Amino acid sequence: MATTSMTMAKALNEGLRKAMEKNKKVLIMGEDIGKLGGVFRITDGLQKDFGEDRVIDSPLAESAIVGTAVGLAIRGYRTVCEIQFDGFVYPAFDQIVSQVAKLHKRSDGVYTMGLVIRIPFQGGIGAIEHHSESPEAYFAATAGLRVVSCSTPNDAYWMIQESIEHDDPIIFCEPKSRYWEKGEVDLDNPPGGLFDAAVRREGTDVTVIGYGASMKTILRAAETAAVEGVSVEVIDARGIAPLDLDTMATSLEKTGRLVVVQEAPHMASIGSEIVAELSQRCFYSMSAPGIRVSGYHVPYPPTRIEEDYRPTVDRILDAVDRVMEFES
Amino acid sequence: MIGEELIQLVTPEGERVSNPQYESTLSGEAIFGMYRDMVIIRRLDTESTSLQRQGQLALWAPVQGQEAAQIGAGRALEPIDFTFPTYREHGIAWCRGVPPEDMLRLFRATSNGGWDPQKYRHSVPAIVLGNQVLNAVGYAMGVQRDGAEEAVMTFFGDGASSQGDVLEAFVWASSFNTPIVFFCQNNQWGISTPMSIQSKIPLYHRAHGFGFPGVRVDGNDVLAVYEVTKHALDQARVGGGPTLIEAYTYRLGAHTTSDDPTRYRIDAEVEVWKHRDPIERVKSLLVREYKVKAAKFDEVAAEADVIALKLRDDVLAMDRPDPITMFDHAYAAPHPLIEEGRREMIELGVSGGH
Numbered sequence: 001m002a003t004t005s006m007t008m009a010k011a012l013n014e015g016l017r018k019a020m021e022k023n024k025k026v027l028i029m030g031e032d033i034g035k036l037g038g039v040f041r042i043t044d045g046l047q048k049d050f051g052e053d054r055v056i057d058s059p060l061a062e063s064a065i066v067g068t069a070v071g072l073a074i075r076g077y078r079t080v081c082e083i084q085f086d087g088f089v090y091p092a093f094d095q096i097v098s099q100v101a102k103l104h105k106r107s108d109g110v111y112t113m114g115l116v117i118r119i120p121f122q123g124g125i126g127a128i129e130h131h132s133e134s135p136e137a138y139f140a141a142t143a144g145l146r147v148v149s150c151s152t153p154n155d156a157y158w159m160i161q162e163s164i165e166h167d168d169p170i171i172f173c174e175p176k177s178r179y180w181e182k183g184e185v186d187l188d189n190p191p192g193g194l195f196d197a198a199v200r201r202e203g204t205d206v207t208v209i210g211y212g213a214s215m216k217t218i219l220r221a222a223e224t225a226a227v228e229g230v231s232v233e234v235i236d237a238r239g240i241a242p243l244d245l246d247t248m249a250t251s252l253e254k255t256g257r258l259v260v261v262q263e264a265p266h267m268a269s270i271g272s273e274i275v276a277e278l279s280q281r282c283f284y285s286m287s288a289p290g291i292r293v294s295g296y297h298v299p300y301p302p303t304r305i306e307e308d309y310r311p312t313v314d315r316i317l318d319a320v321d322r323v324m325e326f327e328s
Numbered sequence: 329m330i331g332e333e334l335i336q337l338v339t340p341e342g343e344r345v346s347n348p349q350y351e352s353t354l355s356g357e358a359i360f361g362m363y364r365d366m367v368i369i370r371r372l373d374t375e376s377t378s379l380q381r382q383g384q385l386a387l388w389a390p391v392q393g394q395e396a397a398q399i400g401a402g403r404a405l406e407p408i409d410f411t412f413p414t415y416r417e418h419g420i421a422w423c424r425g426v427p428p429e430d431m432l433r434l435f436r437a438t439s440n441g442g443w444d445p446q447k448y449r450h451s452v453p454a455i456v457l458g459n460q461v462l463n464a465v466g467y468a469m470g471v472q473r474d475g476a477e478e479a480v481m482t483f484f485g486d487g488a489s490s491q492g493d494v495l496e497a498f499v500w501a502s503s504f505n506t507p508i509v510f511f512c513q514n515n516q517w518g519i520s521t522p523m524s525i526q527s528k529i530p531l532y533h534r535a536h537g538f539g540f541p542g543v544r545v546d547g548n549d550v551l552a553v554y555e556v557t558k559h560a561l562d563q564a565r566v567g568g569g570p571t572l573i574e575a576y577t578y579r580l581g582a583h584t585t586s587d588d589p590t591r592y593r594i595d596a597e598v599e600v601w602k603h604r605d606p607i608e609r610v611k612s613l614l615v616r617e618y619k620v621k622a623a624k625f626d627e628v629a630a631e632a633d634v635i636a637l638k639l640r641d642d643v644l645a646m647d648r649p650d651p652i653t654m655f656d657h658a659y660a661a662p663h664p665l666i667e668e669g670r671r672e673m674i675e676l677g678v679s680g681g682h
Contacts (some may be wrong), residue, residue, distance in 0.1 A: 035592040036520035059490035059526050060457055060518050088456060091492060126386045128415070129440045130455050268664060296673075297665035301654035303386060303437040308651035315676065317410050 003184040009282040011185050012042050012174065015160035016080065020050050026164055029065055029073065030082030030118075038178075039084055040120060040179055051217035062092040069115045070099045078114045078164055085176075086121040087239075093138070098221025100169045101144030112145075113169040117183035121149075122213045122263045123310055124177030126303045133300055134264035138144035139171040140241035141268070146195070147240040149173040152213040153183035154191055155238065162194040173240070175213035195239025196263070197247040203233035206320050207251040209274055210261035211237040214311060218261055230320060240270055246276050252282045257323040261311045266294035288326035291319045334576060335556055336546040342612020350555040356618040363610050364552050364628045366395040369419045370607060371632035372428050373581075375639055376435065380585045384643055385673070389416045393580030395550075396606030397513050400553025401658040401660075404561055405481060407449065410471075410594070411594045412464035412482040415453040416513075420483065424450035428635065429642035436646050458484060458491030462512065465497045468506035468564075475536065479564040481509040487518025489534070490526050498538040498572070507564035509557065509571045510535075513547060515579035520592035535572035545578030548606040551613075580602070583673055652679035 007012070020026045028043055037044030047055035058065050059315035062083060065093035083089045089096075096117065103111045123132030140147045146168050150156040156174070163170040192198065200215065201222050210218045216237050222232035232249050237243060252258050258278055260271035275290035293311040301309050336345050338351050344352075354362075373391050380388040391398065398419025405411065405423065413420055421431050426443045433442035434453055441452035454460035464482030471478045488494055489512060501508050515533055518522050527534070535542025545556040553575055560571035578601035582589050614620040652673055655666050673679050 031518075032520045034520070037591075039519070039586070054492060057525060059494060060487040060521060061490040063492050064490070090456070091458075126437060128387055128434055128437065128455060267664070296654060296669040297663070298654045298658040298669065299440070301651075302434075302439050302649065304648045305651040306653060308673070310655060318676065 002188065003186045006153055006185055007180050007182050008153045009040060009042055009179040010155045011129065011157040012160055013044055013046070014185075015157045016043065016046060017049070019161050019164040020046070020054065023078065023164075025077045027054050027056060027079045028082065029069060029079050031058055031084050032251050033057060033064075033082050034164035038082060040176065041213055042118075042179075043082065047199035059312060062088055063095050066092040066095040066100060066117065070095065070103065070113070073113050073115050074103075074111050075242070078116075080116045080118060080164060083117060083119045083164070086119050086133040086135055086197055089117075089119055089135060092117075093247050096139070096145070096171075096318055097142050101142045102196065104168070105144065108127045112167050116163045116168050116170045116172050118172045118174060119321055120179075121173045122175050122177060122285070123300060123306050124213055126306070128303070129300065132265055132303065132306065136171070136173050136297065137264055139315060140270060140273070145171055145241065147173065148194060148238060148241055149175065149212040149286045150238070151175060151178065151212055151236050153181075156184045157185045157187070157195055158190045161240070162190070162259065167195065172219060176214045177214065195244055197238055198236045199233065199247070199251065200236050201232065201234040203231035205231045205254065205255055206257040207233045207260060208259045208261060208316065208320070209234060209237055209257045211270070212263075214261045214263060217311060217313055218316060221313045221320065224313060224317060225320050230324060232273055237270070237274070238270040242276060245281065248274065248278055249281045252278050253285040256285050256328055257326070258286070258288075258289040259293060259316065259319045259323060260290065261293045262269050263295045263310050265297040266292045267297060269294060269326065287328040289324055290301050290322040293319045334544050334546050336549050337552040337555065338549050338613050339607055340548070342603050342609055342616050344613070344617070350552065350559065352551045352555060354551060354554065356614070357465050359551065359610060359618070360614060360624070362399050362554070363607070363614060364631070365399040365403070365419070366550065366607050366610070367628050368635055369395050369399065369422055371636045372418065372422075372639060375636040376432060377581075377585060379432075379640065379643055380435070384412065385435040385630045388435050388585045389583070390579075390581035390585075391416055391608070393601060394513055394515055395419055396550035396610070397547035397553055397575035398551040399574075400481060401481065401511050401557045403556050404554050404557035405442045406561070409479045409481060410449045410451070410467055412451045412460040412467070412480070413453055414460065414483055414485065414488070415455050416485075417453070417483050421448075421450055424448045424451055428639045429646070432639070432643050433646065436643060436644055438649055442607070448450055457488040458493035460484070461488070461494045461497040462500070465501045465506055465508055468501070470506040471507055472504070477565045479507050479509060479561040479643050481511055481561065483511050483513065485512065485518065485529060486514040486516065486523055487521060489531055498535070501570040502539040505567070505569040507567070508570045509560045510570060511557065511575065512572065513575045513577055517579050517581040517583070517589070517593065519587060520589075530574065530610030532572055532574035536632045540570045540572065540573065542572040544574045544576055548604045548609060550606060550610050559566065577606075595605055599649065604623055650679050
């Protein structure tokens with residue numbers, strides 16, 4: 001198995017390139033994505049190689065980026081929309097919820113809404129307001145949409161291609177704070193289905209589930225817990241909507257204890273959904289109630305204090321301790 | 329796209345131009361005051377860029393090149409008027425009396441706002457493009473209902489002019505004849521997106537389609553910006569309805585300190601605009617017409633240095649807030665999730681509470 005080391009940003013770039021080479025109907029549209037290569041350089045060089053008709057520098061209007069991608073989808077194109085930052089997706093929210101999510105149904109299956117909306121999400125880069133949000137639950141709650149998140153360069157490379165090939169609309173959440181971290185990418189073999197959860201670390205005492213930027217923090221917490229004698233199994237959800245509950249339930253049936261980590265506040269969140277579903281499925285195997293470690297229920301704070309908002313290793317370990325206090 | 333439709337009262341060389349519609353009403357002293365404002369703003373801008381480069385700010389949005397547009401517009405306002413800015417309106421904030429250190433709290437990432445918007449009658453910065461333009465129209469509807477003789481002015485750029493919010497704001501302002509001035513600084517670039525992608529016609533022409541006047545002013549001519557803005561604000565105050573002002577200018581620097589404009593625009597273009605520098609223009613006028621001596625300009629430069637150094641000290645003294653402050657003002661009334669979060673943070677020992 002030949003692998004190549006690259007950053008998540010580069011892996012996404014390569015994945016987009018591969019998808020564009022494979023299918024002439026694949027377009028990319030967004031703000032500053034041409035010459036500039038996007039503010040995170042994810043589309044670097046793509047306009048040069050595929051032309052301005054396929055890599056479209058848009059006027060600054062998110063509702064129009066998504067709304068016209070809908071029309072392009074009706075016409076048979078597959079558009080990857082780049083939303084510059086999480087907090088800028090809301091002008092497009094109406095188009096995403098009213099059209100992207102519903103047109104396949106409304107047209108009795110005639111229209112295929114095969115489009116991807118890429119959103120750099122979560123915090124951790126010390127940005128100003130609207131640049132660090134976790135809006136995934138809004139989209140996960142909307143029937144007709146699918147939501148995924150990558151946490152490694154290998155997943156980024158494969159999941160972006162699988163999302164583009166998928167016939168349903170996909171909200172593709174990219175953990176921007178991990179864009180510049182390197183990892184091994186297997187250019188030949190995909191890592192499993194687009195919505196499949198992945199066990200990142202095996203353990204026997206507690207199942208900790210997360211996605212996106214939280215994965216690295218969870219893995220660090222798991223290492224520390226191991227030193228303290230607690231064996232943590234770490235699961236990367238990857239698919240946020242739908243969730244791979246089978247993989248999660250298999251783990252929970254083994255460990256009996258559940259912690260879910262997310263940067264979004266816990267009210268009506270992905271973590272809430274995971275805890276509810278798994279409590280129902282694994283009730284008789286559980287030794288403790290599932291706990292969510294989340295962002296607080298406040299607007300994302302000024303980033304000088306964001307590390308006290310985002311789940312930290314300490315807060316995850318604190319949750320692990322709390323579920324361990326229950327006797328099995 | 330400049331042409332004869334551009335309102336200009338002073339040429340780039342500092343010579344007066346007569347305009348049948350707009351006559352300069354400013355005294356030499358007032359013009360010198362605006363020169364001072366512009367020099368101070370440029371100096372604060374330079375200082376802020378250095379602070380960012382030295383790791384003391386998370387980000388900075390430079391305003392270099394747009395000083396005349398902002399000072400001309402800012403000084404045309406009456407204290408009672410209300411303004412809705414973006415994140416780049418440092419010159420407007422200065423004219424509204426916002427202390428420079430308060431302008432930098434957002435960029436120091438210690439606050440999402442930075443000042444009391446009611447005190448200065450200058451709203452907190454809006455970052456999502458175009459949102460504040462609708463908010464400003466709503467405020468103006470309130471002014472109208474109160475029967476007050478106040479005007480509202482909102483700021484946005486050529487980039488935001490493509491947003492639905494801005495165009496919806498035009499419809500509402502026109503339909504309700506609200507007392508508002510839409511002040512668009514067309515600085516030619518929305519990060520890397522050139523004007524040609526935002527509009528095929530001059531932006532001020534759009535106003536006519538919505539049913540209110542639009543005017544293009546030389547945004548690097550502080551006298552012209554002042555007169556055009558004052559006229560529009562006066563119209564708004566007496567029931568004359570909205571005006572769109574397109575201040576034709578140029579962003580000499582980067583979009584923000586995270587941006588690298590060399591990737592998308594050519595130096596020659598920047599050079600052309602450097603020759604239209606707004607500060608040099610008014611300085612030439614002051615020398616030519618009012619015989620202002622070099623010493624007077626030196627005094628302003630020295631004063632700007634003092635203000636910039638105070639800003640540096642103030643910024644360096646700006647501490648990381650206590651994390652528990654993130655729970656303040658998330659809601660106006662008590663909320664169980666806020667209480668829960670506060671309790672958890674105190675238990676974690678991150679903060680002692682306050």
